[in-house]
Amino acid sequence: MRNDTRPLLSVRNLRTSFFQDEGTTKAVDGASFDVFPGKTLGIVGESGCGKSVTAQSILRIVDRPGRIVDGEIVLTRADGSEIDLVKLKANSREIRSVRGGDIGLIFQEPMTSFSPVHTVGEQIIEAVLLHSEVGKKEARLRGIEALRSVGIPKPERRIDEYSFELSGGLRQRAMIAVALSCNPRLLIADEPTTALDVTTQAQILDLLRKIQQERGMAIMLITHNLGVVAEMADDVVVMYLGKVVEQGKVDDIFHDPKHPYTKALLQSIPSIDSTPRLKLPTISGSIPHPFNRPKGCPFHPRCVSAIAGRCDVEEPPLQAVGEGRKASCFLYP
Numbered sequence: 565m566r567n568d569t570r571p572l573l574s575v576r577n578l579r580t581s582f583f584q585d586e587g588t589t590k591a592v593d594g595a596s597f598d599v600f601p602g603k604t605l606g607i608v609g610e611s612g613c614g615k616s617v618t619a620q621s622i623l624r625i626v627d628r629p630g631r632i633v634d635g636e637i638v639l640t641r642a643d644g645s646e647i648d649l650v651k652l653k654a655n656s657r658e659i660r661s662v663r664g665g666d667i668g669l670i671f672q673e674p675m676t677s678f679s680p681v682h683t684v685g686e687q688i689i690e691a692v693l694l695h696s697e698v699g700k701k702e703a704r705l706r707g708i709e710a711l712r713s714v715g716i717p718k719p720e721r722r723i724d725e726y727s728f729e730l731s732g733g734l735r736q737r738a739m740i741a742v743a744l745s746c747n748p749r750l751l752i753a754d755e756p757t758t759a760l761d762v763t764t765q766a767q768i769l770d771l772l773r774k775i776q777q778e779r780g781m782a783i784m785l786i787t788h789n790l791g792v793v794a795e796m797a798d799d800v801v802v803m804y805l806g807k808v809v810e811q812g813k814v815d816d817i818f819h820d821p822k823h824p825y826t827k828a829l830l831q832s833i834p835s836i837d838s839t840p841r842l843k844l845p846t847i848s849g850s851i852p853h854p855f856n857r858p859k860g861c862p863f864h865p866r867c868v869s870a871i872a873g874r875c876d877v878e879e880p881p882l883q884a885v886g887e888g889r890k891a892s893c894f895l896y897p
Contacts, residue, residue, distance in 0.1 A: 571598035578635035589854040591617040593806035604783040606797030614806040624654040668743035672755040678727035685723030695746040710741040733764040805862040812889040822891040
């Protein structure tokens with residue numbers, strides 16, 4: 565996608581599956597993309613398309629019975645060395661130094677991600693002590709500064725409070741503080757504005773943008789909210805049923821979408837110019853059950869442009885459809 569700089573994180577042909585008695589669920593099925601330093605990559609798609617499992621695979625925290633079965637996740641570390649995270653053991657010292665150190669994660673639901681029996685400060689201090697050679701007093705000062713940096717008032721008091729004592733907006737800010745406490749070079753934000761009102765959503769997004777500018781870190785933003793992607797992202801990856809169906813620059817994706825799924829997603833966004841009392845376009849059907857994946861293109865049962873005898877038989881490869889653009893669709897030779 566870019567030739568002028570080296571990717572901070574390069575994911576190639578990532579496949580993560582869950583092996584159950586009922587069958588095998590291919591949660592991520594051959595995803596490939598790059599995250600560049602100082603840039604924001606938006607990963608979008610409906611619920612169940614594999615966005616969160618992709619993030620969990622990068623940090624090697626996929627719950628059993630899931631595991632990575634193929635692919636590479638190459639991280640360029642601060643000293644310039646490259647490391648394939650897939651080859652590391654999930655509980656090894658090296659991968660634990662990456663989690664929170666090189667890569668921070670904002671979980672999707674802070675209410676269930678925080679420990680209810682430990683204070684917010686204890687959880688921040690634990691992360692600082694794990695990744696930095698400092699004492700408890702210095703770690704506490706760093707925790708207070710982390711809370712202050714994300715806009716939490718009276719951080720000297722809040723650091724000793726439990727997550728359930730905080731409002732939804734403050735809890736999300738505290739989650740961001742935990743993720744940023746060790747100055748990661750890549751921040752993975754998994755639905756960072758879920759369950760927040762629109763005013764608080766805007767504040768959280770402004771906060772992420774401000775911190776990115778100050779620290780020069782990369783952000784991998786996982787969401788189904790295309791409005792958030794349009795405001796935050798530099799590049800976009802569209803996923804469907806575990807596969808990347810389109811990727812490109814954010815302006816190209818929004819002004820000239822190529823894949824029928826991307827077009828359908830954009831058409832379903834409400835617009836101030838829409839005709840009053842007219843129903844919004846919708847994508848017919850729903851994502852197929854993982855145990856009953858359709859043959860051929862995974863989107864063809866819901867696609868208005870499906871080619872009979874081809875889309876339901878062959879699976880289109882992800883190929884170039886313009887400068888810096890890729891899409892997996894037979895509409896493009």
